[in-house]
Amino acid sequence: MEAPEAAGEQAAESASRLRGLRDLWQIPTVLGAILLLLMGVFMWVRTSAPVDIDAALESVAVLLGAEEYEEAKAILNGPILSYMQDPEIHPDTLAYFYTLRADTLYLDQRDRNLDLRANNEQILSNYEQARRFGASFGDVRLYRNADTLLRLGRADEALSEARLLSDQAANQRREIFRRVIEAGLAHDARARDRALASDLLAELHKDPTLDDAGRRWLVAREARLSLQAGYPEDAMRRVLPELQRLPENDMRQGAELLLILGAAYLDVGRFDDAYTQAQRALGVLLDTDPLVAEAALLQGSALRIRGEYEQARDQFTIVTTRFPQSDAGARAYLALGEINAELGHHDIAQSSYRAVVDRLRAGRLPPDLGADQIEFSLGERHDERFERGDFETALEYARLSAACYRDGQMPAQVHARLAAVHRAMGDRLLAEVPRTSEGAIILRETDPITLEHARRHYADASRFAAAHARATVLSDPELSASALWMAAECAEKSGDLARAAELFNEYVQARHNDPRALEGQYRHAGTLKARGQYMDAIKIYEGIIDEHPRSVEAYRSYIPLAHCYILLGDADSLARAEQRLLYVISGEPFEPNAPEFRQGLLELANLYRRTARYPEAIRRLSEARARFPDLESSPSFLFNLAESNRLAAAEAGERLREAMPQSERRIMFDARTERLEQALAQYDLVRAALSTQDSKVQTPIERTMLRNSMFFRGDCAYDLALHHADDPARSERLLEEAIRYYDAAAQRYADDPSSLVAMVQIVNCYVALGKWREAATAHERARARLAEIPNDAWLNADTPMSRRHWEQWLESSFELRSRGTTAATAG
The missing domain is CATH 1.20.58 (Methane Monooxygenase Hydroxylase; Chain G, domain 1)
Structure with missing residues (x-):
């Protein structure tokens, strides 16, 4: 069997594309070999003949050379896989097997233009297994291993592999270096990655195989690093000499250097020079060159700083129209969002921002443009519109800021902006609604849709304010406390009393020494009262009065405390309510013209009416009528x-x-x-x-x-x-x-069961008048109406049909019956 590395390198070399017509003669030969090979594999799978594993692996190498990756995977993942578990199998065979599996996965993924983390991890795992069984890699596989490590973000290991490449593979080594450097130049790169990029640049300087083009690339990256570090003068110092060394036949690389020089000029305030360098770069670039986007972006930035907003917008539009998917396109969309906002075209601005945010969420932004940078820009737009009272536009900018982040990752300032703008919109909706002299909303004169919109804004404000409080509880406790208070207030305004009670209680527990803690107790009690938790509310109100008797909150607690006792309804509670209300109107805590005195007097009258002490109720109501003439209306x-x-x-x-x-x-x-x-x-x-x-x-x-x-x-x-x-x-x-x-x-409420009351009383009136025909006619009408009304209608306590009405009607009925009077016979 051929050595694994040699055979693999040969397969890798043959995996390169055919170079021209002179290579076409190979196609029939290769296809024929593959056909025979597949037939052999098929027979191997279908029979139980002894297996030639080495020949099978060699066939995989041939398939890889022919770019038949699916067939290669079928063999490697087929019956041969079970033989790899044989303890007698030679380590060289295992090393070759795992090497070919890694090669197959790598080449197949490259052919499909994929970059999947799971695939990359499998590639590395197989190369590691191959090495464990003694495989040693040449330049091709060293590069593949380094490339895969880099795709997984393991830059240090990738560099270690790249440094093992021979001088014949210097270009591949420099490619790995360059990718690490580019990552270190990214806007959101970590300090460690920047330092690594700087070290690699220094290392490349010492590379004896570096040609002039490589040196210019190196200078360009060093200059970009200087720009990012805030040293535009250093970037100029590096670029200017290199531009003089530039050969006439490499103007494309010269355009990149001109653009870096222009960016440095922009940073030092030489806007005209920045524009000029971008113009020179455009003069040597093809219209389709991606650097055209960078040049137009630079020109737009220079024009914008000079205050030429319309011309700047035109330049940015060139980028987004011709190079929408480029890195410069993303920056141009952001710039268009900013400049259209400055021009007051907020709908267009938001559309541009939305394009940037969509690319951010899809992971298609350049490395130097991140969520925080976009959010900062959107935050400025929000703040400007918020200060001007344009809350609808401010809200849309805040929502775009929120869209920059995944769940749980939104920073505190975005929560704060969303909370503030939702509260402001709720306040504005309710600012113009009609109110009573006590400040209560007059519901009959208020559009219910307006109230619902306000409620939703307050609910959202509470949710975002609570999130802001959680996000800042350690970094800024005072800010966190203010946000928590706002969350509780807005929950109360939204009508979510359970949430409001929870938040006010949380504030009191966390900030018991805070000046607003006492008000927090009072507000907490109010939410409990509104929810019908009267005993819990009473405990808080009584505590405020006992422990802080001279506080504003204590004086404000008397009326709602008495009301809670009244609502409990038992004799002892009603006595306590009377005691508290009598104290309120005694003249000691409040002047007679105080709102609390007025409310206390009315509540006392209602208490007397509820407890059937009608003369006392009338006396207190008459007193209120005399003291406060507006009650007449x-x-x-x-x-x-x-x-x-x-x-x-x-x-x-x-x-x-x-x-x-x-x-x-x-x-x-x-x-x-x-x-x-x-x-x-x-x-x-x-x-x-x-x-x-x-x-x-x-x-x-x-x-x-x-x-x-x-x-x-x-x-x-x-x-x-x-x-x-x-x-x-x-x-x-x-x-x-x-x-x-x-x-x-009866006529006004003809469809209401209460109409029977009027019809019955008309019967009783005619009986009292001795008008028997009219009484009989009215009686028949009342009976007919009764038949139409469901029996359970009389279970409603609000219906004004009392027992006295029924009893009087019964008496009138018997009176009519005793007289033998009906609607037909009366007269």
């Missing part, structure tokens, strides 16, 4: 006052059934009359205020107030009529008035 306040009066009148009506002195009865009789008349007037004010509004923009509470006001007007008039039964004229007038109110309510 508040439908919710008027409704609460009307409810308190109506329910106080109902309570008085129950008491009037009891035995009491005549003088006391007279007082209570007059008081009940006054309560009903006031309730009727106040319900009418609520109806007048709300009935003219579009129901689509009303809140559910407002719609319920309007509906109940219309029904309760009728109830008040009806109750007044019965209350004054001893005054027939007055009673009749009030009953007719009640019928009008009920009829208006």
Whole structure:
């Protein structure tokens, strides 16, 4: 068997392309040999005859020489593979086998123009196995090994292999060196790689086989390294003499030197000279030469610095149009993004930036252009638009910055920008929405789409701010704390109360000595209250009041604390709520004109109404009405006052059934009359205020107030009529008035189950008036309406059909039945 290295080198040599017509005579001979070879392999696979492994391996070498890589792999991965496990097999055979496997993988990948990490690792593994069994490599395989190591980023090992190449393979050795140097010249190269590139340049200087072209390449790389290190003067010193040595027949390399000189001029501020050198380079380059892109890029950069933006843009466009996939093309896209942004053409700018980002994500950027450089440029664009209040454009730049990074790799400043711009957009959306005097949004007058967009912006702001806080917790604790606070605030504004509570609590726990920690506790309690976690909120509010009684947060805690107690609803909690509210309006913590005093007074009145202490509720509401005249135009306040009066009148009506002195009865009789008349007037004010509004923009509470006001007007008039039964004229007038109110309510809410209330009360009114035909007709209509309404409709607590209404209707029904009166017979 031929020695592995010799045979392999021969196969490698024959793997080169045919050189011309004089080589074509080989094709029939080679094809015939391959055919015979494949027939032999087929017979070997199909029979159990003794195997000639050496001959099989030789056939692989022949197949490699003919570039038949699939057939070679079929043999190496076929039955022969099992023979390689035989402990009796000779090490030379094993070395040859693994060498051929590595050769096959290497040549096949090269032929397919692939560069897959898995393939490269397999190539190295097979070459290492071959060496373990004693293979020694010549220049061809040393180069392949070095090339593969370099593709895997193992530069030191690749250089070790390259240094083993003989002088006959000096060009291949220099190629490996050059690739390592180019990597070290990359913009984002590590300091170690730059140092290695510098050392290799020095080593190449000592290479006695280096020709003039190689020396010029060497000078060009040294000059580029000087430029990257910030020494443009040194780059000029290297390039200028070399340009004088340049032969007339090598102007292409001269163009590269001219462009390096132009870049150095650009760095020192000699913009006109930079433009001139680029122009000279263009004069000797073919239109299709990639260096044309670099020259146009240099000219565009010089023009841009001189303020000639339109001309600069034209140069950059030449690069992106004619050389879009080149390294210069990527830089030109970035420059176009910047210059179009400076000219105010942000849509075009973002399109250019997007092209750069797409190439970044696809891994097709030049080594000296990385994510951080692109993000820095986009960050400047974002900041400029943000400062001008153009948040939509700023957001798009921030999103492009985020697209520069994979998940989990986004730097802190990108999170910060996204958080800030989303919050700003949410704030702007809500800045113009109508609000109450207390600052609450008037939902009925606000577009729900606007509110949803604002909510989404705040949710995104919270998410990015929280990520910013996590990213800076060690490097800048103060900045991290501010970001965490912003995340909590924005979560609260977005309506994500669970997240807001979590973030405020995290802030308090992490920053308990921070001046904002107390406010954080207060805000945390507020989110818990809004989520219905009243006991947890109470603990925090009580703690703030007890531990920091003179703080702003303590004064702000009294009202929500009392509200939490009210919402708990048990007797002990309601007593605690009253105690806190009485303290609020005592004049000690707050002046009577303070918002907290006003709110405390209204909450106390509502507490009394909820606990059926109606006279006290009326007294506190009347006090609020006198102190704060603007409440006169508040439908919710008027409704609460009307409810308190109506329910106080109902309570008085129950008491009037009891035995009491005549003088006391007279007082209570007059008081009940006054309560009903006031309730009727106040319900009418609520109806007048709300009935003219579009129901689509009303809140559910407002719609319920309007509906109940219309029904309760009728109830008040009806109750007044019965209350004054001893005054027939007055009673009749009030009953007719009640019928009008009920009829208006029934018509407005014809499709609502509550319409039955009005229809039933109309029956009761006609019965009270002794109008039996009308009562019978109304009774039949009410029964028909009842049949249409599902039984579970009466389980709704908001429906104004009380037990009293049912009982009165029942009494009227029996009265009609006892009279034998129906709609057909009445009269």
